[in-house]
Every structure is written in C-alpha cells, then in structure tokens.
Amino acid sequence: xxAERQGPGSAPDAGxxxxxxxxxxxxxxxxxxxxxxxHELAAGGPVAPVAAAGGTALGGLGTSTERIVAAARxxxxxxxxxxxxxxxxxxxxxxxxxxxxxxxxxxxxLDAPFVEGAVAAVVTASxxxxxxxxxxxxADAYTYRKA
Amino acid sequence: xRDAEFFRRWMAAAATAVEREADRLTExxxxxxxxxxxxxxLRGFTAVRAALEAEPTDAAPGAVLQLAGRTLxxxxxxxxxxxYGTLLRRTGKALGESPEVSDxxxxxxxxxxxxxxxxxxxxAPGDKTMLDALLxxxxxxxxxxxxxxxxxxxxxxxxxxxxxxxxxxxxxGERSVGHQDPGATSSALLLGALADVxxxxxxx
Numbered sequence: 001x002x003a004e005r006q007g008p009g010s011a012p013d014a015g016x017x018x019x020x021x022x023x024x025x026x027x028x029x030x031x032x033x034x035x036x037x038x039h040e041l042a043a044g045g046p047v048a049p050v051a052a053a054g055g056t057a058l059g060g061l062g063t064s065t066e067r068i069v070a071a072a073r074x075x076x077x078x079x080x081x082x083x084x085x086x087x088x089x090x091x092x093x094x095x096x097x098x099x100x101x102x103x104x105x106x107x108x109x110l111d112a113p114f115v116e117g118a119v120a121a122v123v124t125a126s127x128x129x130x131x132x133x134x135x136x137x138x139a140d141a142y143t144y145r146k147a
Numbered sequence: 148x149r150d151a152e153f154f155r156r157w158m159a160a161a162a163t164a165v166e167r168e169a170d171r172l173t174e175x176x177x178x179x180x181x182x183x184x185x186x187x188x189l190r191g192f193t194a195v196r197a198a199l200e201a202e203p204t205d206a207a208p209g210a211v212l213q214l215a216g217r218t219l220x221x222x223x224x225x226x227x228x229x230x231y232g233t234l235l236r237r238t239g240k241a242l243g244e245s246p247e248v249s250d251x252x253x254x255x256x257x258x259x260x261x262x263x264x265x266x267x268x269x270x271a272p273g274d275k276t277m278l279d280a281l282l283x284x285x286x287x288x289x290x291x292x293x294x295x296x297x298x299x300x301x302x303x304x305x306x307x308x309x310x311x312x313x314x315x316x317x318x319x320g321e322r323s324v325g326h327q328d329p330g331a332t333s334s335a336l337l338l339g340a341l342a343d344v345x346x347x348x349x350x351x
Contacts, residue, residue, distance in 0.1 A: 062187075062225055087315075088315060099233065100236065
C-alpha cells in the first residue's frame with residue numbers, strides 16, 4: 001500500500017511547482033488525519049501536494065522507509081519536499097534517508113510540531129512559497145504558546 | 148586481512164545472537180520502552196540473513212555491511228532500524244570496495260559508523276543509549292576483538308544506574324534509573340558476535 005494523495009487540489013495544473021509535504025507518523029491514521037486536516041485548512045485555491053506515510057509496511061505502529069520514500073516521490077513536483085515527523089523512529093528514519101540521499105533532491109526534514117507544523121507548511125506551500133519559507137513557517141509554529 | 152565471508156559470518160552470528168536473546172531484549176525494553184526491541188531486531192536480522200543469502204558471494208566487505216544496513220533501515224520499524232542501519236552502512240561505506248580489509252581499516256571504519264550513529268541520534272555518552280556500549284567497545288578494538296566485546300558488555304551493564312536522556316525512556320526521567328538499556332545490550336551482542344567470528348577465523 002502506498003501513501004495516498006489527499007484531495008483534488010494535490011496536482012495543480014497551472015502556476016509554479018509547489019513544495020510537496022509528507023507527514024510521517026508511527027500511526028497510519030494519525031498521518032492520514034493530519035494530512036486531511038492540513039489540506040482542508042489550506043483549501044480555497046490550489047493546495048500543495050500532501051501525502052501521508054504512517055505506520056509500518058505490515059500495517060502496524062512504527063515507521064516504514066518504503067512508505068516514506070513513496071510518499072516523497074509522489075508529492076515531488078521539482079520544488080522540493082518538506083517532511084514532518086512525529087516521534088523517535090519517524091524522525092530518525094527520515095534523517096537516515098536524508099543522510100543516504102534516498103529522498104528526492106531538495107527534500108528536508110522540517111523542525112516543527114507535527115500538527116501545527118503541518119498546517120503551517122501546507123498553507124505556506126500552497127501559496128507557491130519556496131521550501132525555505134515553508135520550513136520557516138512550520139518552525140514558527142513552535143513559538144505559538146497555548147498557556 | 149578480512150574478506151567478505153568474514154563479514155557475512157559476523158552478520159549471521161549477530162542474527163543468531165539476536166534470535167537467542169530476543170526475549171531478553173524485549174523484557175529489558177518493557178519497563179522503559181515499548182517492549183518491542185527484541186522482536187524488531189529479530190525481524191531486521193532475519194531479513195539481513197535472507198538478503199545476504201540472496202546476494203552474490205563475490206561482494207566486497209563494504210558491500211556486505213551496506214546491504215545489511217539498508218535491510219535493517221527498511222525492515223526494523225523502530226528507532227533501532229535507522230540507528231543500526233546507519234552504523235552498518237556508514238561502516239560499510241568507509242570500508243570502500245576493497246575485496247579484503249585490515250583489522251585497522253575495520254577499526255577506523257567502525258569508529259566512523261559509531262560517529263554517524265551519534266550524529267543521527269544526537270546522544271552523548273552517559274545518556275543511556277547504544278553509544279554507551281558502542282563507544283567503549285570500539286575504543287577497545289585497538290586491544291583485541293574480544294576486548295571490544297567485553298568492553299561493550301561492561302558498557303551495557305553500566306547503563307543500569309543512568310537516567311535516560313534520549314528516546315521514549317527519557318520521558319520516564321528518574322524512573323528510567325535501575326534498568327539496563329536494551330539498545331546498549333543489543334550493541335554488546337553485535338560486538339560480541341564480531342569477537343566470536345574473529346576468534347573462529349583466527350583458530351582456522
């Protein structure tokens with residue numbers, strides 16, 4: 001099973017190539033739900049491609065390199081791919097893949113909280129912003145205090 | 148000099164050790180982790196064994212370790228996958244394409260591999276991680292393979308009083324004290340398997 005493309009806006013047919021976003025979670029349902037949430041909150045125009053890469057290849061809790069690589073290729077439009085990861089092995093697996101050049105050129109792990117960072121990244125990417133701006137917007141989500 | 152067959156035997160011995168100790172690794176992972184270290188590594192090393200059996204036997208030592216590392220990254224499913232995978236891949240890359248490598252070359256390559264693990268996980272000595280076995284183990288390689296195995300084992304035992312500062316165990320704070328780190332324990336198995344294989348090779 002490969003990661004799913006989220007919604008009809010994921011393949012813009014005009015304008016500059018958009019940065020793609022990949023959501024890596026230990027749980028397939030968490031990854032898919034956050035992808036859906038970010039997509040919905042970014043809707044209103046063309047939405048950057050978003051893909052979920054959650055759980056292991058066998059459908060359990062954990063991390064699958066195959067799912068991550070497939071999701072990154074799926075959302076790669078040539079403008080770079082920003083990956084958000086939730087915990088432990090999700091983060092380490094993305095880093096290991098980056099160290100070994102197994103993700104599309106211009107891929108980067110975004111240093112951001114998973115849910116808030118995903119929304120910020122998808123909204124920003126959907127404006128046509130470059131990867132550096134998408135990464136900065138996602139990281140900025142850390143500064144929003146809740147109490 | 149060590150040929151590719153030596154590295155295949157090392158990986159096979161590591162797989163056997165993980166099989167033997169899988170239940171113990173999972174038990175160690177129960178109070179401070181999510182109780183899957185043994186089963187995760189067992190799945191990974193079983194896949195490594197199968198991958199190496201399917202690979203042509205003329206592969207170089209570096210290629211053997213890179214294949215093993217790649218297989219661990221893609222099959223383990225937990226944090227130990229990218230960590231051990233990076234250790235073996237980086238060590239394999241450092242060994243290059245020579246059909247035979249010296250013990251000194253292997254020592255230098257393993258140091259590089261352990262450095263990559265430290266960089267990936269961001270852990271320091273004393274954080275109650277794999278590094279607490281790998282660092283003393285690789286340092287003792289200058290003496291002998293057996294000394295490395297023993298130093299790694301002692302390093303794993305020394306994690307008992309440590310407070311975890313990385314990974315899921317770190318959420319437990321003080322409650323992580325008093326438990327041996329499962330990752331340091333499996334690291335000692337890996338270096339112990341290397342010592343066994345080196346001694347068998349020396350005896351032949």
